[in-house]
Amino acid sequence: MSTFQAPKGTYDLIPPRSATFLAVRDAISTPVKNAGYGYIETPGFENVELFSRGVGESTDIVTKEMYTLTTKGNDYLALRPEGTASVLRAALQANLHKQGNLPVKLWYSGSYYRYERQQAGRYRHFSQVGAEAIGAEDPALDAELIILADQAYRTLGLRNFRILLNSLGDKECRPVYREALQTFLRGLDLDEETLRRAEINPLRVLDDKRADVQKQLVGAPVLTDYLCDACKTYHAEVRELLTAAGVAFEDDVKLVRGLDYYTRTTFEFVHGGLGSQSAVGGGGRYDGLSEMIGGPALPSVGWALGVDRTVLALEAEGIELDVPSATSVFAVPLGEEARRVLFGKITELRKAGVAADFSYGGKGLKGAMKDANRSGARYAVVAGERDLAEGVVQLKDMESGEQEPVALDALVEAVRAKLA
């Protein structure tokens, strides 16, 4: 193992590709900020119990994928595998739900950790931007979140994605369906582990990717047929609101998702260019989660969009985001005096809000101009002893190659005017 090798299943974000990640985070968070969601940040780790109770004892995330550790003080912690449980925990701890302003709308952005089998688009450390609307049961909220995610992807220029939609029912109708499904599954020829899963969480068996299992699942009872009237009405309204907003979706009765806390609305955004790890984002309603982690009843809905896979989706569609060059002006000092003077000018430019950089390391003209080129700057400011004696610097337009002297005192204003 090389000393310079990032741990298995992880990778580093480095320039220039890292700029795309920042732009994706921005593009996802802009619509939610614009819709009244406030920023929340929670720790990178939580007590394991939060996830085992919240995400679900029988889920892959909890049984196989959590990075857990026991601290010297004997706290049993997990690196967070997802965001929803933490955000809800934080909202309850801060009593945000008691301030008479439900729903509490929050968004977040950060790193998540799952010990998964590594493959394209599936990492052990990945990045999500999420949004949660806590404490209200209103189909317009479910629709709002789906519309905002759709808007985020469209702003980025993505086209080759679909929205899958389903309802998982509630505590009235889901148990009835669960029974029916279990009875069906018990009659199949399944391996030990799958039969065990059928007893703990039969809905997740529907999600089994193996062809022989899928073949046997033909004819399994479908949740849609078991929805109670309240869930049916709720789901119909979500669908109507999406249609009215011009957001196209597909009904997917097999969409159950890998976390136990979902009720009613569930959805996933899948992209056509990503192979098997096609989900770029997903979410749904989690009306029971608050009670599962020891809080009051707080019906809520949310999503998490994967930043890594969104970047892969952009690449798959050949979309290059218009990421502005990080540097507008690059200073090329020739000689000691020029170094001192131009360094001062760069500091002034930066204070004036102009993105500026400097050729460090005492390079000659050729090397310093190479730096200027590499920086992507629109203008280079070149100065040697003779320029300074005349009180000027040379302002070079890196696109046209044209160069003109500008009085030292007038440089900041001249550059700002040109960039405006």
Ligand code: AMP
């Ligand atoms: P989930 O919490 O599993 O619904 O994940 C929400 C989104 O996060 C997914 O749609 C992916 O885009 C992203 N995601 C989840 N797990 C991973 C992973 N192991 N590697 C990269 N992205 C992931």
